[in-house]
Amino acid sequence: MCEETSTPSRYLVDNPIELQAETNSTKHADSHIVVEPLAEEEVDFETFSKSDFRVVKVKECTAVPKSKKLLKFVLDDGSGTDRIILSGIHAQYEPEELVGKTLVAIVNLLPRRMMGIDSCGMIISAIHQIDDEEGLNVLMLDDTIPAGAKLY
Secondary structure: OOOOOOOOHHHOOOOOEEEEOOOOOOOOOOOEEEEOOOOOOOOOHHHHHOOOEEEEEEEEEEEOOOOOOOEEEEEEOOOOOEEEEEEOOOOOOOHHHHOOOEEEEEOOOOOEEEOOEEEOOEEOEEEEEEOOEEEEEEOEOOOOOOOOOEEO
């Protein structure tokens, strides 16, 4: 396990992590925010290296018929072939908000069939609790980063 550093105490975490929103935040001022505790299980570098994180560009995004949660992404992953990934984030995002965005995806997961469609990867998101409701934010990057760029 990594040892604590001289990081200011406001950035150190305990289990469970409960943080009060910054007072200068306009969106969540005075909200109670809770994030998951850090994982206790360590992963060796070889295991971590097996996950292929890539920059992807959203070419198309549509709601999956008969699903309240799923969005279907058609992505440019830099390979020259479109990649389809389904993500259960429709409660947080409308499809048209995400078209043209630059995101992060794990692209070497085994395909998973959902609602009759093979999902070939996973869009990376941050989750947290805000006043007993789930908050979710898709990780979005600077649009100047090219599709297919590998993240380490």
